[in-house]
Amino acid sequence: MKIKWVLLAFLSTIVNVLSGCESLAVLDPKGPQAQTQANVIWLSIAIMAVIVIVVCAILVFVLTKYRDSKLPKDYEPPYIEGNHVVETIIVGVPILIVIFFSVVSVISNNKVEATPEGYKGQDPLVIYASSSDWKWHFSYPENDIETVNYLYIPTNRPLEFKLYSFGPITSFWIPQLGGQKYAMSNMVTTLHLAADESVEMMGRNANFSGKGFAENTFHVEAMSQDKFDEWVKEVKETAKPITEVRFNELLKPGHEGQLTFTGTHLDFSPAPEGENAGHHHGSSDSNANSKGEHMEHDHKSSNSKEKSPHKHE
Amino acid sequence: MGFFSRFLIPNPSPVIYSSMVAIGVTVLLIIVGITHFKKWFYLWSGWLTTVDHKRIGIMYLISALLMLFRGGVDAVMMRAQLAVPDNKLLDSQHYNEIFSTHGVVMILFMAMPYIMALMNFVVPLQIGARDVAFPRLNAISFWLFFMGAMLFNISFVIGGSPDAGWSSYFPLAGNEFSPHVGTNYYMIGIQIAGIGTLMTGINFLTTILKMRAPGMTLMKMPMFTWSSLVTSIIIVFAFPVLTVALIMGTMDRLFATKFFTMTDGGMDMLWANLFWVWGHPEVYILILPAFGLFSEIIPTFSRRNLYGYRSMVASMVFISIYSFFVWTHHFFTMGQAAYVNSIFSITTMVIAIPTGIKIFNWLFTMWKGRIRFTVPMLYSIGFIPLFTIGGVTGVMLAMSAADYQYHNTMFLVAHFHNVIIPGVVFAVLGAGTYYWPKMFGFMLNERIGKWAFWFLTIGFCLAFFPMYITGLDGQARRIYTYSESTGFGPLNMISFIGAVLMAISFVLIVYTIYYSIRHAPKDVGDDPWDARSLEWATHNPVPEYNFAIIPQVNSRETFWDAKYKGHELFKGDYEKIHMPNNSGVPFIMSCIFFVFGFALVFSIWFLAIIGLIGIFVCMAHRSFEIDHGHYISVEEIKETEAKFRGVNKWK
Numbered sequence: 001m002k003i004k005w006v007l008l009a010f011l012s013t014i015v016n017v018l019s020g021c022e023s024l025a026v027l028d029p030k031g032p033q034a035q036t037q038a039n040v041i042w043l044s045i046a047i048m049a050v051i052v053i054v055v056c057a058i059l060v061f062v063l064t065k066y067r068d069s070k071l072p073k074d075y076e077p078p079y080i081e082g083n084h085v086v087e088t089i090i091v092g093v094p095i096l097i098v099i100f101f102s103v104v105s106v107i108s109n110n111k112v113e114a115t116p117e118g119y120k121g122q123d124p125l126v127i128y129a130s131s132s133d134w135k136w137h138f139s140y141p142e143n144d145i146e147t148v149n150y151l152y153i154p155t156n157r158p159l160e161f162k163l164y165s166f167g168p169i170t171s172f173w174i175p176q177l178g179g180q181k182y183a184m185s186n187m188v189t190t191l192h193l194a195a196d197e198s199v200e201m202m203g204r205n206a207n208f209s210g211k212g213f214a215e216n217t218f219h220v221e222a223m224s225q226d227k228f229d230e231w232v233k234e235v236k237e238t239a240k241p242i243t244e245v246r247f248n249e250l251l252k253p254g255h256e257g258q259l260t261f262t263g264t265h266l267d268f269s270p271a272p273e274g275e276n277a278g279h280h281h282g283s284s285d286s287n288a289n290s291k292g293e294h295m296e297h298d299h300k301s302s303n304s305k306e307k308s309p310h311k312h313e
Numbered sequence: 314m315g316f317f318s319r320f321l322i323p324n325p326s327p328v329i330y331s332s333m334v335a336i337g338v339t340v341l342l343i344i345v346g347i348t349h350f351k352k353w354f355y356l357w358s359g360w361l362t363t364v365d366h367k368r369i370g371i372m373y374l375i376s377a378l379l380m381l382f383r384g385g386v387d388a389v390m391m392r393a394q395l396a397v398p399d400n401k402l403l404d405s406q407h408y409n410e411i412f413s414t415h416g417v418v419m420i421l422f423m424a425m426p427y428i429m430a431l432m433n434f435v436v437p438l439q440i441g442a443r444d445v446a447f448p449r450l451n452a453i454s455f456w457l458f459f460m461g462a463m464l465f466n467i468s469f470v471i472g473g474s475p476d477a478g479w480s481s482y483f484p485l486a487g488n489e490f491s492p493h494v495g496t497n498y499y500m501i502g503i504q505i506a507g508i509g510t511l512m513t514g515i516n517f518l519t520t521i522l523k524m525r526a527p528g529m530t531l532m533k534m535p536m537f538t539w540s541s542l543v544t545s546i547i548i549v550f551a552f553p554v555l556t557v558a559l560i561m562g563t564m565d566r567l568f569a570t571k572f573f574t575m576t577d578g579g580m581d582m583l584w585a586n587l588f589w590v591w592g593h594p595e596v597y598i599l600i601l602p603a604f605g606l607f608s609e610i611i612p613t614f615s616r617r618n619l620y621g622y623r624s625m626v627a628s629m630v631f632i633s634i635y636s637f638f639v640w641t642h643h644f645f646t647m648g649q650a651a652y653v654n655s656i657f658s659i660t661t662m663v664i665a666i667p668t669g670i671k672i673f674n675w676l677f678t679m680w681k682g683r684i685r686f687t688v689p690m691l692y693s694i695g696f697i698p699l700f701t702i703g704g705v706t707g708v709m710l711a712m713s714a715a716d717y718q719y720h721n722t723m724f725l726v727a728h729f730h731n732v733i734i735p736g737v738v739f740a741v742l743g744a745g746t747y748y749w750p751k752m753f754g755f756m757l758n759e760r761i762g763k764w765a766f767w768f769l770t771i772g773f774c775l776a777f778f779p780m781y782i783t784g785l786d787g788q789a790r791r792i793y794t795y796s797e798s799t800g801f802g803p804l805n806m807i808s809f810i811g812a813v814l815m816a817i818s819f820v821l822i823v824y825t826i827y828y829s830i831r832h833a834p835k836d837v838g839d840d841p842w843d844a845r846s847l848e849w850a851t852h853n854p855v856p857e858y859n860f861a862i863i864p865q866v867n868s869r870e871t872f873w874d875a876k877y878k879g880h881e882l883f884k885g886d887y888e889k890i891h892m893p894n895n896s897g898v899p900f901i902m903s904c905i906f907f908v909f910g911f912a913l914v915f916s917i918w919f920l921a922i923i924g925l926i927g928i929f930v931c932m933a934h935r936s937f938e939i940d941h942g943h944y945i946s947v948e949e950i951k952e953t954e955a956k957f958r959g960v961n962k963w964k
Contacts, residue, residue, distance in 0.1 A: 025787040026718045040715040041785075048705035055672060055701045062679045063694065066615070067686070077617040077682045087624055090673040094666040098659075101712060105658040108714035113651040133490075163648075168485035169581060171646060171721055175787040179717020181646045184582065185484065185575035189648030202799075206721040206789045208478050210490055211405045214792040 025175040025202070030222065031195045032116040033178030040108050047097065112178065116194040119158040124192075127151070127159060128264070128271055131183050131205060132166040133253035134212030139264035143232045146242050148250065148259035150219040154228040155198055161191040164271050166251050171207035174220050180206050188273035195222035215255055235260050244268045319915055323473045323493045324406040333470045362895040364448035367855055369455045370434030371752060374745070376459055377427035378823075380418050383466065385819055387415035389812050392776065396809035398797040408793035409476040410495065414469070416479025420595070421503060422462040424733070427741040428602045429458070429513060432541050434752060436517060438848035438855065439535045441526025441864045446519035448893040449935075454509040454516065456903030461506025464910045468498035472915065475499035478791065480592065481562070483573035483584040488566055497914040500563040505910050507555050514548030517541055526847070528866035532626070535846040535869070536619060539626055540605025543633045544598050550637065551594035558587035567916060582647060589640040597636040599733065601629055603740030604671055607693050610747055611675050613844045614690035615682030618870060621674040628667030635664055645713040646720050654713035661711035668704055672697060687842070688762035692743030695770050696735045703731030706781070721791075724784025727777045734773055742769075742822065750841050754854040755833040761825040768818035776811025779804035839957070845873040850882055852957040858890045861950050887954075890945040902931035 027042070029035040064070075111117065115124065128139040129151075138147045153159055163172050163183035172191060173180035176199070181191040205216040223231070242261035247269065250256065322329060347353055360368060390411055394403045403411070433455075437445055445451050468474045475495040477486035486496045521542045525534070534542070562584065564570040571579040612619045619625065641649070641657040675697060684690070706728040710719050719725055749757050780788075788801050795801050839853040850872045851859055862883040867874060874880035909924025911917075 024782065024785040026785045034718075037715050037718050040712055041709065041718065044709045044712060044715065048709060051669075051705055052698070052701050055676070056698050058673075058676050059679075059694070059697055062676060062682075063684060066679060066682050067684050071683055075683060077615065079618050080620060080677075080681065081618075082621040082624065086673075086677065087621060087670075090670055091624075091666065094669040098662045098666060098708075101662055101708065102659045105662070105712040105714065106655045108712065109651040109655050109658065112714045112717060113654075167575075168490055169482055169585075173721075173787075173789070175718065179646070179714070180720055181648060181717070182644070184647070186580065187582075187648065202787060204787075204789060208409075208482075208485070208721075208791040210477075210485055211409065213409075214405065214794050 028176060029178075030176040030197055030199050030201065031178060031193055032118060033112050033193050034176055036108055036111045036117075037179055040104060043104065044101070047101075051097075113192070115158050115160075115192055119156075119194050122158050124158040124160040125154060126162060127153075128162045128164075128266060129172050129183065130164050130166060130265075130271070131170040131172070131209070131216075132251045133168070133210060134205070134216040135250065135254075135256050136172075136203075136205070136216075136218045137250070137265065139266050140232075141264055141266060143235075144263055145232060145235045145239070146261045146264045148256055148261075149217075150258040151203060151221070152228060152231055153195055153220065153222050154225045155195045155222050157194065157225065159193045159195070161193060162271060162273070163189045163191060164273075167253075168209040169207055170205040170209050170216070172203070173206040174201055174203040176201045177220070177222075182207065186272050188271050198223050198227075210253075212253065212255055219258065236262055319494060320471050321473075322470070323495075324404070326404070326407060328403075328407075329469070336470060357897075358895065361900045362452075362897045364444075364452045364893050364895055364899075365857060366433050366437050366445050366448065366451060367752070367859075369451055370430045370432075372455055372459075373426045373430035373433060374752075376462065377423050377430055377741075380423040380426070380462065381819065384415050384418040384423050385816060387411045387418065389816050391415065392805075392809040392812035394793060395795075395805045397806065398795055398799070398802045400794055403793065405793045406476065409478075409791070410474040412791055413475045413478050413481070413495075413499075414465075417465065417475070417499065417503065418462075420479065420599070420733075421506060422458075422465065424599050424737050424741070425506075425510060426458060426462075427745075428544075428599060428737075429455075429510075431537075431606065431741065431744050431748065432513075432517060432544075432602060434748060435848055436538055436541050437520065437524070438751075438851055438859055439538045439846055440521060440524060440529060441847055441860060441866065442520065442524040443859050443863075443890065444893065445516050446524060447516050449896055449899060450512055450516055452896065452899035453902065454513040456899050457509030457512075457906060458506045460903045460907040460910070461502050461504070461509065464505060464907055464914070465498055465502030467911075468495060468502070468914075472498070480585075480588055482588075483562070483565070483581045484575050484579075486562065486566075486584075487574060488569075489574075494914050497563070497566055500559050500566065501910045501913050504556065504559045504563070505906055507552055507559070510548060511552040511556070514545040514552065516545075518545040518549060521545070526864050526866050528871075532623070533866060533869050533871075536608035536622070536625060537602065537605035537846075540601045540608070540629060543629045544601045547594045547598050547601070547633050547636060551591045551598070554587055555591035555595075558584065558591065561587075563913070567913065582644070585644050585647065586640075589643040590637075593640040593643065594636040596729075596733070597632055599737045601632065603737045604629065606740045606744040606747075607675060607696060609844075609846060610689045610693045610743055611678050613747075613842055614685045614687055614693075615679045616685075616843070617678055617682040618845070618873075619674070620677040620680075621670070622869060624670050625674055628670045631667045632664060635660065635667075639664065642711060642713070642716070645716045658711055658713045662708050665704060665708050665711075672701060672704075687746075688757070688759055688766060689743040689747040689842075691763060691766045692739040692746075695766065696739045696743075699735035699739075699770070699773070700732065703728060703735060706731060719784065721789055722784035723780040723788045723790055726790045727780035727784060730773075730777045730780075734777070739769075747842065748848075750837050750853055751848060751851070751855060754837070755829060755835050756837050756841060757829045758825050758833060761821055761828060765818045765821035765825060768814050768821060772811045772814025772816075772818060774811065776808045776815060779807045779811075840876075845870045847872050850875065852954075856953050856957070858892060858945055858950070861887060861890075861954050887947045887950045889947055890950065891942055892945060893942045894940055896940075898931055898934060902928060905931065 027038050029038045126141060130137045136149055138151050161172065163181055165183040165185050170183045171180045172183055177193045177195055181189050183189065199222050201220040203218045203220045209216065239260040239262050241263045242265055247265045347356060360372065363369065390403065394400050394408055472494040475481065475498055477491055477496055481496060481499055484490060521538055561572040565572050565574065571577040573579050573581055573584045575581060608619055608625060638660045639657060642661045645654050710716050710725065710728055746757050746762055783801050783804050837853065839851065840849045847864060850864060862885055864882045865884055867880055871880060871882065875882040905924050905927040909921055909928060912920035912924055
């Protein structure tokens with residue numbers, strides 16, 4: 001009787017929790033990459049739940065049947081070395097499960113590392129997302145604008161985020177669009193995302209980066225291409241250009257609200273990428289003196305490819 | 314920075330000031346107490362200079378319990394801070410210091426020494442040896458660990474604690490972003506303790522391979538000894554990597570080298586790589602001995618032999634090798650190619666297979682057994698479902714595409730606590746209770762112990778299961794506060810309540826010890842649990858020489874056979890026993906190490922040089938020392954054995 005109630009309470013808790021999961025950010029995807037990840041998560045939860053239930057069932061069975069107080073006084077447990085059939089099952093079944101998950105993992109890895117499904121062949125919108133203590137700088141080379149701490153993106157177009165950092169390692173994460181990736185100071189990482197619907201979302205730095213880490217968030221808004229173009233036009237008409245002096249001010253530790261600029265900082269402080277990446281010994285803010293010398297050189301060698309679409313416009 | 318300003322706490326608060334006073338008063342009380350009861354000589358000759366593996370084990374145990382308290386207070390403060398949105402209990406800096414030190418203290422200064430305590434105490438007894446292979450090295454290992462831990466802990470009151478996380482990623486941990494001395498403490502405190510651990514690994518590897526009783530082949534060793542052997546191998550391979558990484562980090566901070574900097578050719582990813590090449594095997598260093606302990610406890614209280622001994626051994630050996638092929642999963646999100654992530658995703662998941670084998674073997678050990686629900690057994694039973702949940706979430710994390718969503722979130726925090734608490738903490742608490750009579754000669758109170766178990770288990774579930782959900786809802790780890798609109802509030806409040814229950818269980822554990830010292834019967838016999846392996850063939854508490862006659866081993870459960878199947882364990886007559894002499898050098902040398910470390914933390918070079926010379930003098934002293942140990946005479950053995958009613962009572 002007692003066990004029945006415990007089981008009932010347990011089941012109802014599971015049902016409640018699982019139905020509540022629908023609204024959890026990661027399980028409420030707004031883009032194909034997050035959708036892939038949510039599918040993998042649901043699949044693994046389901047199979048893993050079966051394993052947990054099997055283990056718990058065997059445990060409850062053994063504990064109820066072979067407890068000291070329930071057994072006859074003269075019961076002496078037997079000596080059992082093992083059993084080949086049982087051992088084959090407890091080795092074989094986990095191997096099969098791991099093989100299955102390996103296949104799932106390899107397929108999903110290749111999905112999240114490539115242009116999102118359904119968006120293949122389209123020209124991606126490249127956005128440089130760089131972090132400094134404790135801000136996010138978003139540069140849109142194609143549109144020649146830059147924002148701080150907020151991100152507007154067009155829906156139904158693949159997005160290619162180029163991530164790097166002006167300080168400690170950070171992690172760029174928009175749970176509803178797709179999982180995170182690190183932004184580091186001496187290389188550029190690429191994250192492929194896309195948004196399916198117009199929606200407002202939370203984005204943040206997920207990797208601990210010091211005192212201001214908790215507030216290191218940004219606002220994300222996905223909108224139709226028309227609205228996005230309108231916004232770009234408006235920015236170009238109203239915002240001030242970003243200058244090297246202003247940008248270096250922004251790099252200092254501290255928090256800022258949402259800022260908007262025309263132009264991008266990539267013009268005077270290019271991202272650490274291309275064939276010369278990792279060899280520019282002086283491109284960080286801590287070494288401002290040598291920056292001037294390297295600037296021209298960096299600009300030509302590493303950024304010419306990225307900047308070409310902008311020149312066409 | 315001026316000379317004296319470096320010693321100040323960078324961000325003091327009333328909480329820190331009051332703790333400073335409390336620490337000062339406690340130290341004063343201890344000193345006054347020892348002087349009052351005239352125990353200085355006893356302390357020196359009985360404990361500080363001892364080379365007896367059992368006493369060293371007990372000192373490890375006491376340090377581990379102290380550190381459990383320290384790390385636990387940190388944990389409760391963290392959960393209290395996050396219990397409600399926009400909480401102002403702690404500021405960002407203080408919170409960062411607390412979670413950084415919580416991680417280091419719990420992993421390196423609580424779990425490790427607790428495992429070392431049990432290894433030190435149990436392994437020589439289990440293999441029928443009189444001591445470890447290198448007794449004095451063992452003392453040095455302990456004292457280096459202890460001084461490393463103390464050095465790390467004084468950061469709390471002098472100069473400020475590390476605040477870059479327990480994994481201390483560069484460049485955040487570099488001088489540019491962490492200018493105060495906190496991270497110096499991290500680098501040097503862990504280094505000193507780590508040298509001790511490395512030597513323990515070498516010591517136990519030798520002990521187990523060379524000092525087993527006659528007849529004990531490798532495949533007749535008890536499971537905890539097997540796990541200690543495998544663990545020692547991992548230690549010997551993994552800890553040098555940590556040593557090197559910490560030296561590089563120390564050089565970056567003290568001597569302005571550029572290993573992990575953002576500029577001048579430094580590679581911040583290199584730290585992550587080196588750290589986890591050590592760090593992931595480290596979690597198996599913790600969990601494998603825990604598996605060994607469960608493999609001792611479950612058969613004893615099921616009154617059955619361990620099911621699938623060979624597959625248990627095979628899976629441990631397999632895990633030890635594989636533990637070195639999984640470290641990359643800690644930075645799936647660092648931008649490596651899909652095929653790299655795929656490979657490490659698979660290697661990580663593969664570890665679930667041997668672990669699963671072990672879980673089922675324990676279940677089948679209980680099957681057809683005669684299960685007694687004692688406190689150690691309750692911990693082992695609670696471990697199985699909880700650890701299974703932690704294990705399967707580990708497989709979920711191993712799938713790198715999905716890990717992009719879990720990484721650095723509370724989901725991850727929930728997972729590793731779900732593995733480490735039922736896996737390691739339950740094991741050491743259970744085994745602590747199990748071996749208590751062997752260590753101290755009396756039993757711990759079962760009733761209070763069971764209360765502690767239930768508080769811990771229920772508290773654990775409340776504290777960590779909600780984190781899976783907040784993690785999936787986008788709560789990153791290590792944030793010191795969050796706004797109301799995130800909706801994380803209620804679940805974090807539940808976590809806080811769970812943390813309080815866990816804190817109560819700790820108080821109950823301390824109370825059990827106190828209560829049992831006062832009320833427990835002092836004569837419980839040598840084998841109070843009706844156990845199966847050789848350590849229970851010794852007297853209770855164990856005499857200095859462990860075994861008056863070295864036992865003869867004929868099977869995996871030779872003591873059980875001696876009790877119930879007429880096997881003769883102790884053959885022959887008493888002979889004089891050779892034992893090592895006590896030595897003050899390990900303690901003195903470690904004290905000098907402490908001074909040397911402190912000098913390095915604050916860049917006081919003249920003191921560092923004096924310390925370094927002192928360390929070398931201690932080493933040189935050993936090479937000129939003539940010390941052949943001493944003999945315990947046959948008369949003395951006879952006298953001791955008579956007090957315990959003789960050695961051959963299992964005949």
